[in-house]
Amino acid sequence: xxxxxxxxxxxxxxxxxxxxxxxxxxxxxxxxxxxxxxxxxxxxxxxxxxxxxxxxxxxxxxxxxxxxxxxxxxxxxxxxxxxxxxxxxxxxxxxxxxxxxxxxxxxxxxxxxxxxxxxxxxxxxxxxxxxxxxxxxxxxxxxxxxxxxxxxxxxxxxxxxxxxxxxxxxxxxxxxxxxxxxxxxxxxxxxxxxxxxxxxxxxxxxxxxxxxxxxxxxxxxxxxxxxxxxxxxxxxxxxxxxxxxxxxxxxxxxxxxxxxxxxxxxxxxxxxxxxxxxxxxxxxxxxxxxxxxxxxxxxxxxxxxxxxxxxxxxxxxxxxxxxxxxxxxxxxxx
Numbered sequence: 001x002x003x004x005x006x007x008x009x010x011x012x013x014x015x016x017x018x019x020x021x022x023x024x025x026x027x028x029x030x031x032x033x034x035x036x037x038x039x040x041x042x043x044x045x046x047x048x049x050x051x052x053x054x055x056x057x058x059x060x061x062x063x064x065x066x067x068x069x070x071x072x073x074x075x076x077x078x079x080x081x082x083x084x085x086x087x088x089x090x091x092x093x094x095x096x097x098x099x100x101x102x103x104x105x106x107x108x109x110x111x112x113x114x115x116x117x118x119x120x121x122x123x124x125x126x127x128x129x130x131x132x133x134x135x136x137x138x139x140x141x142x143x144x145x146x147x148x149x150x151x152x153x154x155x156x157x158x159x160x161x162x163x164x165x166x167x168x169x170x171x172x173x174x175x176x177x178x179x180x181x182x183x184x185x186x187x188x189x190x191x192x193x194x195x196x197x198x199x200x201x202x203x204x205x206x207x208x209x210x211x212x213x214x215x216x217x218x219x220x221x222x223x224x225x226x227x228x229x230x231x232x233x234x235x236x237x238x239x240x241x242x243x244x245x246x247x248x249x250x251x252x253x254x255x256x257x258x259x260x261x262x263x264x265x266x267x268x269x270x271x272x273x274x275x276x277x278x279x280x281x282x283x284x285x286x287x288x289x290x291x292x293x294x295x296x297x298x299x300x301x302x303x304x305x306x307x308x309x310x311x312x313x314x315x316x317x318x319x320x321x322x323x324x325x326x327x328x329x330x331x332x333x334x
Contacts, residue, residue, distance in 0.1 A: 266294075
């Protein structure tokens with residue numbers, strides 16, 4: 001038996017080739033990692049944007065006064081939605097000694113996709129002084145509620161149905177109005193045509209169709225440099241990933257399909273400088289809407305604080321559709 005020692009000898013050329021191949025593989029892996037991270041961030045931006053985190057103290061005191069001296073109370077509660085998830089909720093209403101009737105109209109506020117029920121705090125002066133109670137909650141996947149992903153209205157409309165069922169059974173609510181912004185506005189439209197009990201809707205910056213919105217956002221963030229066929233291919237990939245992880249089809253979230261069968265009086269609004277959900281979305285929904293509706297173009301962008309003019313317009317709208325004049329007359333008699 002002979003023991004043969006073999007040594008592999010590399011020429012300078014072969015060593016260079018191996019180094020180049022190794023470098024190319026490294027670059028390919030880096031590019032793949034970059035693309036993978038970009039793609040993951042892309043689909044998660046739709047269904048898992050930054051979550052609004054807060055504490056109950058951020059909701060303010062449980063008993064408080066507004067200008068005019070009337071006193072209101074906040075009741076915090078948890079409801080279980082149809083999927084068994086806990087929804088963090090708050091109900092603002094007059095204290096018992098200042099309540100003009102056992103049953104009061106109620107406005108349910110529906111927040112946007114990167115937000116929470118904290119949004120509703122800005123509506124106090126527009127709602128509470130008219131003897132309307134205010135109910136707000138965190139959609140599943142938002143704020144302090146259970147859930148990992150948003151669905152931009154697909155599951156949120158069932159969260160809303162859970163809230164309405166609770167209010168109907170509470171014995172303290174008469175008619176109900178919905179006030180939604182962005183995702184919340186689209187959710188209201190997705191639900192309202194199946195619920196004849198809704199007395200009126202305020203829809204601030206709703207989108208017509210989630211697929212269309214996604215296409216517009218891709219074009220915006222790429223400066224329209226990506227060919228349309230690649231955008232469609234990318235959206236199909238995103239659609240598949242979201243379906244696998246969040247269990248819904250983004251191509252089926254289409255408020256414009258529900259608009260023609262809407263019937264409750266509705267106030268549509270859009271911000272003039274909104275580049276996230278363009279004003280054309282709300283304008284199209286207003287034209288398609290089956291019931292009585294109005295449209296307001298307001299100053300600002302998607303996340304701007306709403307003007308006093310808009311807030312006063314909302315206050316007047318709900319005062320009329322929720323028939324608050326009767327409650328005002330009752331209060332004056334007292």
